[in-house]
Amino acid sequence: MAKPFQKVKLRHAESVQRRSAERKNPNYPRISLKSLFYVTGIYRKAVGARTIFFIVYRIYNSVLPSITAILAGSAVTAIANAVVTRDFVPFFILAAVLLGVQLLDVILGTINGFLSLRTYQDVYIYVSKMVTTKYIQIPLRVRESREFADKFNRVKDFAYSIPSISTSVINVASAIISLISVIIATLTVSPIVTIVVVVSAIPSSILTLQLSAKRRRNWREFTRDRRIAWNIESKITNSNNALEIEMNGLGDYLVKRMIKANRHSQEQDIIDERRFLWPRFGSNILETIASFGVLIFVAVQIINEKLAIGQFFTVRTLLNQLNGNISSLFNNIASVNENLVNATDFMEFMNTPAKPSGDLKISDIPTIEFKNVSFSYPNSNVKALDNINFTLNPGDSLAIVGENGAGKTTIIKLLIGAYEPTEGVILVNGEPFSKIDRESYLAQLGALFQDYSRYEFATLGENVWFGDTSKNYSRKAIELALEQADLANLSATYDKGLNQIMSKDFDETSTTDLSGGQWQRLAIARALFRSPNVLLLDEPTSAIDAKSEYQIFHNIIEAQKGKSTIIISHRFSTVRKASQIIVLKEGKIIESGTHDELVSKRRGVYKTLFEMQAEGYN
Numbered sequence: 001m002a003k004p005f006q007k008v009k010l011r012h013a014e015s016v017q018r019r020s021a022e023r024k025n026p027n028y029p030r031i032s033l034k035s036l037f038y039v040t041g042i043y044r045k046a047v048g049a050r051t052i053f054f055i056v057y058r059i060y061n062s063v064l065p066s067i068t069a070i071l072a073g074s075a076v077t078a079i080a081n082a083v084v085t086r087d088f089v090p091f092f093i094l095a096a097v098l099l100g101v102q103l104l105d106v107i108l109g110t111i112n113g114f115l116s117l118r119t120y121q122d123v124y125i126y127v128s129k130m131v132t133t134k135y136i137q138i139p140l141r142v143r144e145s146r147e148f149a150d151k152f153n154r155v156k157d158f159a160y161s162i163p164s165i166s167t168s169v170i171n172v173a174s175a176i177i178s179l180i181s182v183i184i185a186t187l188t189v190s191p192i193v194t195i196v197v198v199v200s201a202i203p204s205s206i207l208t209l210q211l212s213a214k215r216r217r218n219w220r221e222f223t224r225d226r227r228i229a230w231n232i233e234s235k236i237t238n239s240n241n242a243l244e245i246e247m248n249g250l251g252d253y254l255v256k257r258m259i260k261a262n263r264h265s266q267e268q269d270i271i272d273e274r275r276f277l278w279p280r281f282g283s284n285i286l287e288t289i290a291s292f293g294v295l296i297f298v299a300v301q302i303i304n305e306k307l308a309i310g311q312f313f314t315v316r317t318l319l320n321q322l323n324g325n326i327s328s329l330f331n332n333i334a335s336v337n338e339n340l341v342n343a344t345d346f347m348e349f350m351n352t353p354a355k356p357s358g359d360l361k362i363s364d365i366p367t368i369e370f371k372n373v374s375f376s377y378p379n380s381n382v383k384a385l386d387n388i389n390f391t392l393n394p395g396d397s398l399a400i401v402g403e404n405g406a407g408k409t410t411i412i413k414l415l416i417g418a419y420e421p422t423e424g425v426i427l428v429n430g431e432p433f434s435k436i437d438r439e440s441y442l443a444q445l446g447a448l449f450q451d452y453s454r455y456e457f458a459t460l461g462e463n464v465w466f467g468d469t470s471k472n473y474s475r476k477a478i479e480l481a482l483e484q485a486d487l488a489n490l491s492a493t494y495d496k497g498l499n500q501i502m503s504k505d506f507d508e509t510s511t512t513d514l515s516g517g518q519w520q521r522l523a524i525a526r527a528l529f530r531s532p533n534v535l536l537l538d539e540p541t542s543a544i545d546a547k548s549e550y551q552i553f554h555n556i557i558e559a560q561k562g563k564s565t566i567i568i569s570h571r572f573s574t575v576r577k578a579s580q581i582i583v584l585k586e587g588k589i590i591e592s593g594t595h596d597e598l599v600s601k602r603r604g605v606y607k608t609l610f611e612m613q614a615e616g617y618n
């Protein structure tokens with residue numbers, strides 16, 4: 001059995017090997033000037049003309065300490081001289097210049113303070129617009145992959161740290177300017193002082209950079225753990241899960257799991273920090289002793305009349321500056337480095353190709369045809385759809401029935417272009433999907449999925465209007481849609497009517513919260529308000545009682561007269577109204593026809609299911 005220290009050695013060797021292999025990977029994140037320019041480019045675009053002011057202010061602010069140190073040191077010498085010569089003019093001149101320099105700093109500083117918050121917000125908003133706009137352009141099949149989810153988390157991390165990265169980049173630039181000016185100022189006193197102090201700061205600077213490189217790697221390596229922790233946290237704090245978590249008494253356990261994942265993701269940082277403790281301590285001591293030695297050296301020079309008395313003051317101030325500058329420079333470089341690690345992901349994300357689109361515009365109810373369509377989800381070799389054929393002519397109503405997992409939703413996903421068939425073609429007005437202009441095609445469709453949205457922050461009216469914001473906000477049309485979705489009385493129950501915000505989380509004065517079924521009806525009202533040429537309904541009434549469902553479907557069929565509808569439902573009272581029914585099993589169409597045709601079949605699957613459900617209602 002390996003002894004403990006051998007085990008540690010082995011583990012270390014393994015990790016060195018793994019990391020060196022990682023570094024050879026072309027996708028390994030590297031800090032590049034390109035990403036630095038990229039971030040500063042975003043900053044410049046978001047901040048606009050104000051950038052110039054910030055540059056001027058930062059440069060001034062960076063050289064100010066050195067100028068002040070020299071002026072103040074000279075002033076001390078001038079006082080010492082005046083004591084002997086009784087000539088105070090040189091001192092007053094220096095004092096006036098010092099005051100002027102400081103006042104200018106105060107003025108610029110106040111303006112800077114005023115502009116900074118606004119600037120920070122501008123960058124934040126600019127970036128969040130960039131990310132969300134891009135996100136919705138990326139094809140669903142790309143968004144659904146796990147790699148994308150991991151990457152997108154890093155993209156978000158990066159995006160929301162851009163305002164602070166910009167601040168760190170600016171800090172690096174000003175620390176460099178400041179450092180140069182302090183070095184020049186110290187050189188005017190004594191080159192030896194400069195050399196000793198700069199050299200003594202090298203070890204701690206190297207350590208800071210090394211530690212940050214480790215952090216960067218850790219951050220990337222533990223993305224998955226952080227994702228788990230976030231996921232659990234959102235489950236705990238999301239009111240949709242509250243009841244289930246409480247009933248199952250799962251709360252404490254979930255909190256423990258979240259903490260475990262969080263700890264796991266941060267453990268390596270602590271180990272690295274501990275490893276660096278002693279070297280850091282040593283390097284800091286070295287710096288302190290070097291600074292002290294330098295002051296003694298200057299004092300001796302003054303005693304020997306090689307330096308003026310005020311220069312002690314100058315060196316003392318500059319030393320503080322120098323040490324502060326060097327550590328600020330490297331800390332900021334480290335922070336930029338740590339944050340920039342996800343810049344590659346971000347740039348890649350922003351360059352992800354948008355959904356492809358042809359240029360044949362669709363302006364009316366389209367004919368949609370599935371021709372020998374088969375489909376497997378990415379990374380799956382199971383056919384979710386197998387040789388599907390059907391045609392949806394304008395005015396048709398098509399019902400799809402089948403067990404869970406039969407492939408019903410997948411048909412809808414292909415039909416809206418979220419995925420492309422792996423075999424066969426989808427034709428729109430006889431043309432392949434790739435030739436069709438996506439936007440104009442999607443404008444003809446309206447869909448309602450099992451996972452419909454709840455716009456809790458918005459008003460009742462807006463929850464309906466969001467179905468088509470290109471239309472005017474018409475109270476009449478909104479009320480009609482609510483009526484068709486069997487929610488005619490809802491607005492009357494609120495003092496604010498259609499203007500009622502739909503969740504008490506966003507309106508302190510409200511006690512409003514809808515039931516699951518009411519939310520679903522609201523989503524139906526939204527789909528009906530859109531009044532699309534092709535309405536796709538994927539089990540839209542799962543949370544609604546049978547009687548309401550019957551009524552709602554009656555209304556939908558009335559509203560959709562002359563237009564097309566595809567409906568996925570388990571309720572045969574609804575399905576039987578469709579002009580065409582297909583029965584799916586394991587991705588294949590096993591039966592199709594009208595309700596009457598299908599129930600007249602002997603030993604048909606549809607017939608059996610229909611009879612079973614009919615019995616249940618007796």
Ligand code: ADP
Nearest residue numbers: 144377380384403404405406407408409410411
């Ligand atoms: P239905 O709507 O009939 O319940 P789906 O169309 O949702 O069925 O699913 C058909 C099959 O495809 C199922 O086996 C399901 O597990 C699989 N599937 C669905 N969505 C995905 C996905 N995003 N990735 C991989 N497999 C999926």
